[in-house]
Amino acid sequence: MNSRTSPAIELRGASKVFRTPSGAPHTAVRDLDLTVERGEFVAVVGPTGCGKSTTLTLVSGLEEPTEGDVLVGGEPVSGIADDVGFVFQQDAVFPWRTVLSNVMAGPRFRGVPKQEARERARQWLTRVGLEAFEDRYPHQLSGGQRKRVSLAATFVNDPKILLMDEPFSALDVQTRALMSDELLDLWSGTGASVVFVTHDLEESIALADKVVVMTAGPATVKEVFEIDLPRPRKVEQVRLQTEFTDIYREIWSSLGEEVRITRERGAGHAA
Numbered sequence: 001m002n003s004r005t006s007p008a009i010e011l012r013g014a015s016k017v018f019r020t021p022s023g024a025p026h027t028a029v030r031d032l033d034l035t036v037e038r039g040e041f042v043a044v045v046g047p048t049g050c051g052k053s054t055t056l057t058l059v060s061g062l063e064e065p066t067e068g069d070v071l072v073g074g075e076p077v078s079g080i081a082d083d084v085g086f087v088f089q090q091d092a093v094f095p096w097r098t099v100l101s102n103v104m105a106g107p108r109f110r111g112v113p114k115q116e117a118r119e120r121a122r123q124w125l126t127r128v129g130l131e132a133f134e135d136r137y138p139h140q141l142s143g144g145q146r147k148r149v150s151l152a153a154t155f156v157n158d159p160k161i162l163l164m165d166e167p168f169s170a171l172d173v174q175t176r177a178l179m180s181d182e183l184l185d186l187w188s189g190t191g192a193s194v195v196f197v198t199h200d201l202e203e204s205i206a207l208a209d210k211v212v213v214m215t216a217g218p219a220t221v222k223e224v225f226e227i228d229l230p231r232p233r234k235v236e237q238v239r240l241q242t243e244f245t246d247i248y249r250e251i252w253s254s255l256g257e258e259v260r261i262t263r264e265r266g267a268g269h270a271a
């Protein structure tokens, strides 16, 4: 398989062992196999602390696997690639830069001439509904608006891979639903492959083509569920469909077990 036909992301038998401050090893991810096809939207759910973020850091190149392989576009990951975009729970914006300057930063960093970077940034700001806010500073925006800036600043770089770690979890419920719709809208047509980590099973089903359930830590893939709901989707409408409830119940019976295991371990520690 060459790099044109290979999946967007592959983890093969990937494990990650950290050294804790006491020097003891801690296995965060164990023998994890996961494939993300090109253009696919994959959501990852699992109990708290199981190793979801660590999995993303392996794909991003921020961390190397202790064992196994992590391939992006058929090539082993080495360092942080230019065509990988990140959106985290915290706002990844420069507080001292205006909205426009924030969105231009990625293209400028990648060598795009100023005028072109400005035009591209303005196009994305229009797409996220912030064209009238380009001169504001991040502290003059709402949480949802700042998140829109982060999305514009990510999509403006035309990422082939988008890694999202609970990007909307700090937002209120209504803003969250709006942002999910906005994300689907921005993503559609880009061809980007997305890995979206969330605690919210409803969110994962509404957004994804595939929901990956992780085990209680150390994380490995327990089950993968295909989500056949038609696109384009509006998350609030998707949630009202009977298929949605059926899928939710099926995935929760798998995920709930891992959540219980994690809770029982927690209770054990407290005892």
Ligand SMILES: Nc1ncnc2c1ncn2[C@@H]1O[C@H](COP(=O)(O)OP(=O)(O)OP(=O)(O)O)[C@@H](O)[C@H]1O
Residues within 6 Å of the ligand: 018, 019, 020, 026, 027, 028, 046, 047, 048, 049, 050, 051, 052, 053, 054, 055, 217
């Ligand atoms: N740099 C590190 N050094 C030592 N241990 C780490 C490190 N990073 C993560 N861990 C541990 O690895 C385990 C998995 O962490 P990770 O952040 O990947 O989980 P998660 O599933 O994303 O958690 P959450 O759902 O709470 O966000 C945790 O027990 C965590 O304490």
